[in-house]
Amino acid sequence: MSDSGTGFGATGAAVRAEGKTDRVVVEITDLFAGYLPGINIINGANLVAHKGELIGIIGPNGAGKSTLLKSIFGMVKVRSGEVTVDGESVVGLKSDKLVQRGVGYVPQTNNVFPSLTIEENLQMGLFQAPKTYNERLEFVTSIFAELGKRLKQRAGSLSGGERQMVAMSRALMMDPSVLLLDEPSAGLSPVRQDDAFIRVSDINKAGVTTIMVEQNARRCLQICDRGYVLDQGRDAYHGTGRELLNDPKVIGLYLGTLGAEDH
Template identity: 90%
Template sequence: MSSETAAAPTPASGDVVVDVKDLFAGYLPGINIINGANLVARKGELIGIIGPNGAGKSTLLKAIFGLVKVREGDITVNGESIVGLKADKLVQRGVAFVPQTNNVFPSLSIEENLQMGLYQNPKIYAERLEFVTGIFAELGKRLKQRAGSLSGGERQMVAMSRALMMDPSVLLLDEPSAGLSPVRQDDAFIRVSDINKAGVTTIMVEQNARRCLQICDRGYVLDQGRDAHQGTGRDLLNDPQVIGLYLGTLGADEGH
């Protein structure tokens, strides 16, 4: 199956939560890491972004969250451009971002970390705590525990929970399985799927390509800052070109 036949149909505009169009972005003047990338996430979708090292996967997420300068193109969330907005404004617009590392406040308790996620709207704490502990039940039993004493997988749960406290329109996850043991990796993917099934539109960058494509609704293969292939997760898993170029080296030992 070619990448053309694998491509998913263009979403109806009313369903679109995130729309990235012809994006060029980079860290240094005159050097773009993202070179004309496109991405669409519909309401309630789980979108996976895979590709080789250096393809610009994490940079694309950071560009959406305003951490990398956008030079050309546009990014809209719920139909409104968010290019140039600072992090606090993006959170107000419903964009939540969980970085790969340094994603909790280690000196604070789990409860205090969750409260930090709601500094813009503390009145909804009880309501949102009920939501996140419905997904991460064990956190609700350990709210007073210091985040710095948690394992890597547990910290990842706290980071995702904190991001969910503001009831975001879209959750951006950068390598949620990175650095975790195989068992914890599987747990991380299950949690991401649970978050999405709870109604949160999710865009996930992931190095474990096979596992990512197994759980996502649609996937994008980034190569040299461009979306080289797109389609449903199942189509990309079975696309000979994607298998030959990417899945042979990406997460091959994680395949089932």
């Protein structure tokens, strides 16, 4: 495991495992960002995601985890530092342009159009490239097979876990090179939480580089290739999921409370 001063903590062997490559998809360098003038929530954060990796971001409440994702997706003002996607800066780009650049984002709440059907939600995810609908529908239903059987059902009638599936599917319709997930297990029952983590793994195994913010720290670290512990807006620790799970400092400072719900 590495602390934030020793680089990104990814080994070539770990990155290349299971079809992953050394190609950098997302890189955050010395990022400062915040909502209000003069007040930064992100304070010098660094992160890298290679092609095919599943990256987990954990940390205490108020650490800036969701803000970091929103900074990547153009929803928070970046004051200094750099965010690149496939080697090109995306700082200052609006969300629609980021989607065109291959960035998918699933917020924690209000992440479906409840008055629309599942099919209409998926079509909304593909409004920039509607001609590829059938091809992308085949892809998302290969991961979320049950959605394919219920396309005419209104999203507002779905359970929380089912809505999460629709939200992830809609973000996948544009064939993103990276998918940003903000606490996909939040508010779900323990059984649905397990299902959400399985689906995240399935998405990643299908070849989608994934960056996930998650409050259920232990479960997140169990499935991710590498993890970052965010504290006060900067990456305090990072390493493989296994390294962080077994590191005494991380256990003592973070996992004791962050993983309390995952016994």
